[in-house]
Amino acid sequence: MAVFSFNDLVTNIKECVMTPDPQAAIQQYLEQLIRTPAPLLAASDQLSEAETLFHEDDDLSIWHCRFQPDTMLPPHEHLLPVLIACYSGEELSLLYRPGEIGLEQIGEISAAAGEVIALDKDAIHAVTAKGTQASEAIHVYLGPLMQLKRDLYDWDSGKAVDFTMEAFEAMKRPV
Numbered sequence: 001m002a003v004f005s006f007n008d009l010v011t012n013i014k015e016c017v018m019t020p021d022p023q024a025a026i027q028q029y030l031e032q033l034i035r036t037p038a039p040l041l042a043a044s045d046q047l048s049e050a051e052t053l054f055h056e057d058d059d060l061s062i063w064h065c066r067f068q069p070d071t072m073l074p075p076h077e078h079l080l081p082v083l084i085a086c087y088s089g090e091e092l093s094l095l096y097r098p099g100e101i102g103l104e105q106i107g108e109i110s111a112a113a114g115e116v117i118a119l120d121k122d123a124i125h126a127v128t129a130k131g132t133q134a135s136e137a138i139h140v141y142l143g144p145l146m147q148l149k150r151d152l153y154d155w156d157s158g159k160a161v162d163f164t165m166e167a168f169e170a171m172k173r174p175v
């Protein structure tokens with residue numbers, strides 16, 4: 001089995017940023033990476049956290065996300081384009097926009113194992129794993145995610161709340 005390391009992942013994605021169309025280059029790289037998921041699964045077995053940050057600079061934030069089918073993460077914005085490359089299970093995003101009375105769901109999109117999806121920088125989504133098993137995915141944001149002042153949205157009122165890890169945890173809800 002080919003050896004995979006998350007350090008290599010960061011190096012390869014940083015190289016994509018140097019190309020004329022970083023998002024397209026990253027998408028192409030991720031599609032090729034998840035075509036052979038076994039080395040990725042072996043490496044991510046070592047990750048104990050649900051969400052792991054590997055790298056952040058002004059151009060790029062790279063995370064590993066493992067979501068459980070019994071928990072929905074609260075609606076939130078990124079203010080950056082994001083690529084979601086799923087390699088195990090299926091990651092489901094419910095898409096919203098702020099409406100007259102709270103949030104309006106405007107659709108959903110999922111990334112099944114082997115798929116890379118893109119969300120634009122204005123997207124608001126709540127996320128979970130579809131089906132019965134956890135989802136495992138690489139998330140690549142085209143900018144410095146943790147440096148941005150961004151919002152979560154209250155499930156009931158739809159009101160924006162400052163994004164903090166505490167609020168994010170507190171607003172998770174069972175599916």
Ligand SMILES: [Fe+2]
Nearest residue numbers: 076078125127
């Ligand atoms: Fe997100």
